[in-house]
Amino acid sequence: MEKIKISAVSYTNTKPFIYGIQHAQVLKQIDLSLDIPSDCAKKLIENQVDIGLIPVAAIPFVPNAQIISSFCIGSIGAVNSVFIFSDVPVNKIKTVKLDPQSRTSNNLAKVLLKHHFKVEVTYTTDQTATTDAIVLIGDRTFGRKPDFNYVYDMGEEWMNFTGLPFMYAAWVANKAISKEFLKDFDMALAEGIANIPTVINQLPAIKGIDIADYLSDKLNFELTAEKIKAKDLFLKYVTEL
Ligand SMILES: C=C(O[C@@H]1C=C(C(=O)O)C=C[C@H]1O)C(=O)O
Incomplete structure (x- = not known):
């Protein structure tokens, strides 16, 4: 078979x-x-x-x-491995580097930044680019929180935005x-x-x-x-x- x-x-x-x-x-x-x-x-x-x-x-x-x-x-709320990591507070984010390993969370970042945080942002997939913030998912996020000034857990922010898991x-x-x-x-x-x-x-x-x-x-x-x-x-x- x-x-x-x-x-x-x-x-x-x-x-x-x-x-x-x-x-x-x-x-x-x-x-x-x-x-x-x-x-x-x-x-x-x-x-x-x-x-x-x-x-x-x-x-x-x-x-x-x-x-x-x-x-x-x-x-259901925070997931602890799907993040927007940022050097600036979310209302100051102008540029975001997306995660090439992700399809969902890159789009989730776009939805949350537009509709929940209400900021206008440009996105890049160029991994050599320097940006205000990055999307990062999975095991590569483990231990990375101290490297950034601002940490947004997208599961938590989606819950804040919609009340949904x-x-x-x-x-x-x-x-x-x-x-x-x-x-x-x-x-x-x-x-x-x-x-x-x-x-x-x-x-x-x-x-x-x-x-x-x-x-x-x-x-x-x-x-x-x-x-x-x-x-x-x-x-x-x-x-x-
Ligand atoms: C919770 C996670 O869920 C994931 C996020 C995905 C995505 O952003 O496309 C895809 C699969 C999952 O692994 C994670 O990777 O941290």
Whole structure:
């Protein structure tokens, strides 16, 4: 039987899902690759994989996109790994450097700066540019807060703006996948989430981040109706940017 090709995020935020997949029978049916989020999206859009844990901002670009799991990467308020790091207070930001590994949070920064903070900003993807502020996501944010004068957690600011949780990435398929596989896959993910304390124990300590707090209390993996509402509202804002 041909394996289901899956691209998942290579960051710490995805470790519970990887633990679940690696401890399940369904692993035998999967060809798993770990990629930075922008590559998860690229692979799914270009049909190099069948399922991806992809940035929600990339969903409109995936042919036949279907969210196939009851889990996601989300937060209810602060997430502690999706930031606007700035040298100046937010109302003084004029230029922002985007994160090439991100699709969702780059757009989230644009939505928040325009509609929540109400500042007009120019954006660059040139990583050599000097800017007032930068967008940074994932493990590369660990320990970086002291390097900047102002730190804006975008999960927290989205909650301040909308009163909603947020969904950063979702499990999306680009074609019909058997119901049986999807059931087993979702059970594997559920097992991973149920075993977050074990995952935490197995991870080495990382300077600048409380991994237990991050995986148990900041990230929130259930794909709830509120998070779907947030995703739809966010994507509406993005189309209007
Ligand atoms: C919470 C996070 O969620 C993520 C943010 C993403 C994005 O900005 O495109 C994509 C996948 C997730 O890894 C994070 O990476 O810190």
